Amino acid sequence: MATIADVAREAGVSISTVSYALSGKRSITEDTRVRVLAAAARLGYAPKAAARALAARRSQIIAVTTPLHPDTDHSAHMAFAMAVTTAARDHDYDTLLLVQDDALEGMRRSAATSLADGIVVLDVAAHDERADLARSLGCPVVFIGLPADTGGLTCVDLDFRAAAHEAVDTLHAAGHRTVGLVSQPADVIAREANYPLRIEQAFAERADELGLTHALVRPDLDAPHAVLDDLLRLLPEVTAIVLSTPTSVAVALTESLSRRGLRVPDDLSVVTVGMTADPSRPPLPFDSLPLDPALTCPVAVDTLVGLIEGATSPGGVTLVPPTHVSRGSVAPAPVPHPTEVV
Amino acid sequence: MATIADVAREAGVSISTVSYALSGKRSITEDTRVRVLAAAARLGYAPKAAARALAARRSQIIAVTTPLHPDTDHSAHMAFAMAVTTAARDHDYDTLLLVQDDALEGMRRSAATSLADGIVVLDVAAHDERADLARSLGCPVVFIGLPADTGGLTCVDLDFRAAAHEAVDTLHAAGHRTVGLVSQPADVIAREANYPLRIEQAFAERADELGLTHALVRPDLDAPHAVLDDLLRLLPEVTAIVLSTPTSVAVALTESLSRRGLRVPDDLSVVTVGMTADPSRPPLPFDSLPLDPALTCPVAVDTLVGLIEGATSPGGVTLVPPTHVSRGSVAPAPVPHPTEVV
DNA sequence: CTGTTAGCGCTTTCAC
DNA sequence: GTGAAAGCGCTAACAG
Numbered sequence: 096m097a098t099i100a101d102v103a104r105e106a107g108v109s110i111s112t113v114s115y116a117l118s119g120k121r122s123i124t125e126d127t128r129v130r131v132l133a134a135a136a137r138l139g140y141a142p143k144a145a146a147r148a149l150a151a152r153r154s155q156i157i158a159v160t161t162p163l164h165p166d167t168d169h170s171a172h173m174a175f176a177m178a179v180t181t182a183a184r185d186h187d188y189d190t191l192l193l194v195q196d197d198a199l200e201g202m203r204r205s206a207a208t209s210l211a212d213g214i215v216v217l218d219v220a221a222h223d224e225r226a227d228l229a230r231s232l233g234c235p236v237v238f239i240g241l242p243a244d245t246g247g248l249t250c251v252d253l254d255f256r257a258a259a260h261e262a263v264d265t266l267h268a269a270g271h272r273t274v275g276l277v278s279q280p281a282d283v284i285a286r287e288a289n290y291p292l293r294i295e296q297a298f299a300e301r302a303d304e305l306g307l308t309h310a311l312v313r314p315d316l317d318a319p320h321a322v323l324d325d326l327l328r329l330l331p332e333v334t335a336i337v338l339s340t341p342t343s344v345a346v347a348l349t350e351s352l353s354r355r356g357l358r359v360p361d362d363l364s365v366v367t368v369g370m371t372a373d374p375s376r377p378p379l380p381f382d383s384l385p386l387d388p389a390l391t392c393p394v395a396v397d398t399l400v401g402l403i404e405g406a407t408s409p410g411g412v413t414l415v416p417p418t419h420v421s422r423g424s425v426a427p428a429p430v431p432h433p434t435e436v437v
Numbered sequence: 438m439a440t441i442a443d444v445a446r447e448a449g450v451s452i453s454t455v456s457y458a459l460s461g462k463r464s465i466t467e468d469t470r471v472r473v474l475a476a477a478a479r480l481g482y483a484p485k486a487a488a489r490a491l492a493a494r495r496s497q498i499i500a501v502t503t504p505l506h507p508d509t510d511h512s513a514h515m516a517f518a519m520a521v522t523t524a525a526r527d528h529d530y531d532t533l534l535l536v537q538d539d540a541l542e543g544m545r546r547s548a549a550t551s552l553a554d555g556i557v558v559l560d561v562a563a564h565d566e567r568a569d570l571a572r573s574l575g576c577p578v579v580f581i582g583l584p585a586d587t588g589g590l591t592c593v594d595l596d597f598r599a600a601a602h603e604a605v606d607t608l609h610a611a612g613h614r615t616v617g618l619v620s621q622p623a624d625v626i627a628r629e630a631n632y633p634l635r636i637e638q639a640f641a642e643r644a645d646e647l648g649l650t651h652a653l654v655r656p657d658l659d660a661p662h663a664v665l666d667d668l669l670r671l672l673p674e675v676t677a678i679v680l681s682t683p684t685s686v687a688v689a690l691t692e693s694l695s696r697r698g699l700r701v702p703d704d705l706s707v708v709t710v711g712m713t714a715d716p717s718r719p720p721l722p723f724d725s726l727p728l729d730p731a732l733t734c735p736v737a738v739d740t741l742v743g744l745i746e747g748a749t750s751p752g753g754v755t756l757v758p759p760t761h762v763s764r765g766s767v768a769p770a771p772v773p774h775p776t777e778v779v
Numbered sequence: 780c781t782g783t784t785a786g787c788g789c790t791t792t793c794a795c
Numbered sequence: 796g797t798g799a800a801a802g803c804g805c806t807a808a809c810a811g
Contacts, residue, residue, distance in 0.1 A: 098804055109782040114806060141549035145496060146804035148487035149787045163519060169717045170511035177505060177536050184539055192532050194519045207483035375511045440788055451798040456790060488788035491803045
């Protein structure tokens with residue numbers, strides 16, 4: 096309840112001296128600085144957020160908009176929201192949560208009322224109505240994920256293309272010559288952000304470049320166990336799998352493999368690409384190039400803070416390079432071509 | 438960018454008239470009210486949150502604190518955070534997210550700076566450091582879940598006791614005479630909020646009252662498939678199960694049942710108590726008395742808003758009655774006592 | 780290096 | 796029913 100005036104009186108200095116002593120925005124004699132800090136501590140002073148925001152024209156709040164449709168993966172999106180929040184705190188910002196119906200309207204509202212200084216957009220769909228809104232908002236906005244049209248938007252995403260390439264390279268280096276991709280369900284590809292397509296293309300491209308035999312299967316969420324059959328039908332000689340699919344399909348695939356008596360990595364090597372782990376469950380036992388919130392979110396928040404503070408100019412897509420997590424699911428191909436093993 | 442002064446000029450009235458016309462806090466001639474609204478719309482006016490908060494001494498922001506340890510169920514807690522956010526919007530409040538390390542410190546900060554008008558505490562542990570903090574904060578706080586000592590706190594939770602009773606009653610009414618409880622892992626019971634204990638006690642109590650044979654098993658997360666064996670060893674005649682356990686255990690149990698050729702509900706009836714569904718996955722195919730965020734969160738937010746606006750006084754535990762969701766997993770006992778079937 | 784002061788844009792008495 | 800004006804508590808020129 097103490098105000099800056101109380102602190103000034105207590106420390107025997109002026110109000111502005113207190114303000115500057117606390118913000119460090121101009122140099123203060125060590126002596127008076129200590130006196131101010133002591134007075135503030137004695138009175139339990141904390142600047143009122145609203146007064147500060149009004150005077151400084153900055154709320155130190157970032158809005159996070161994430162529609163969270165019934166079919167989006169809640170645990171993954173919680174991980175993203177957490178990562179954004181943690182990154183924001185590192186820059187002294189708090190995060191406001193805008194969900195469901197309010198994901199769109201809340202963006203408008205928090206921009207119009209200056210509730211938030213900037214907005215992070217999560218759960219981005221290919222044709223996301225928040226993209227057009229962002230272009231017309233006059234408030235810094237950063238997308239985590241890419242809508243179909245990124246024109247005029249500032250976006251950050253994992254470099255899925257590089258991740259897919261690296262997955263194929265890894266398998267190729269281990270001597271695999273026939274590789275399969277377990278991709279997303281067809282309807283997800285239509286609706287979601289375009290990263291599944293980017294992965295499919297990059298996978299095929301690099302496999303062709305390396306002269307590998309390859310194929311892809313898109314699972315059916317109602318019959319996830321069929322993917323393995325489908326893949327073996329398409330690619331009887333397959334020795335390695337790239338997984339970029341919903342967790343439920345990955346789990347089903349694991350079961351299908353063990354039912355068939357196929358061991359990872361002895362019979363089949365596996366690498367996942369662009370999958371987000373549920374922090375509250377044990378991770379899938381596969382080598383991964385994950386879509387890790389800890390990778391993209393800090394970059395997105397840094398970018399947003401740069402925009403807010405005028406240090407950066409808007410627009411542009413930042414693709415974050417993937418990191419490789421080893422879990423021992425890649426082994427040399429069962430029947431390697433001796434001269435080609437790296 | 439338009440201010441209230443712009444609107445006043447445009448409408449040819451005073452600033453206070455604009456304020457009252459928009460807030461409705463005092464009666465305004467229909468004519469001038471319309472004129473003000475039109476002017477505001479024409480200028481695209483939206484009151485600045487910071488100015489409003491400073492003058493009104495209210496930020497219209499509720500902080501949501503949820504530590505989210507690595508082992509907490511992220512999807513469930515996202516569902517709670519969403520439900521709180523949606524309920525808050527219904528009262529014209531936004532929600533600020535405080536996670537991880539900042540869950541505790543953020544409470545202090547948002548209270549001291551008047552960043553938030555009130556705080557909702559999620560992910561409550563039995564001995565939660567946020568309980569003592571809440572008592573000393575001088576800022577309205579509502580817990581969703583019960584810490585061990587609720588003295589001086591305002592709490593809202595599902596009535597787990599009633600839920601356990603109702604589950605046993607349902608099975609008894611269907612003619613079951615031997616029932617098992619699959620509870621939480623032992624270490625969870627020690628650390629978490631005390632609801633698992635409340636369920637165990639209520640289960641045993643009501644089963645005794647009804648003269649049922651009963652037993653409980655606590656799963657081991659590293660060997661979830663063992664629970665069915667354990668239960669059948671303890672209770673060979675079991676015809677019905679009450680499930681109040683992590684989702685992973687429930688899934689493992691489902692698998693164990695089908696491996697043994699036991700059909701639900703033909704061979705075994707099942708009811709879940711106090712479990713939270715992951716909205717992004719298909720629900721467990723069992724009758725439920727769920728811990729549904731949609732039940733507790735609106736009550737908690739109503740309570741908090743009552744505290745903020747001075748309509749309610751703090752303290753007290755509100756237990757929300759459970760609702761029953763039928764999914765056809767309860768059938769009459771296989772070997773009913775004819776005279777007792779209801 | 781420090782103090783004075785003019786706002787920031789709104790809510791809310793108080794007067795009419 | 797409406798208007799004038801005093802703050803809310805802080806930041807950031809501007810002056811010294």
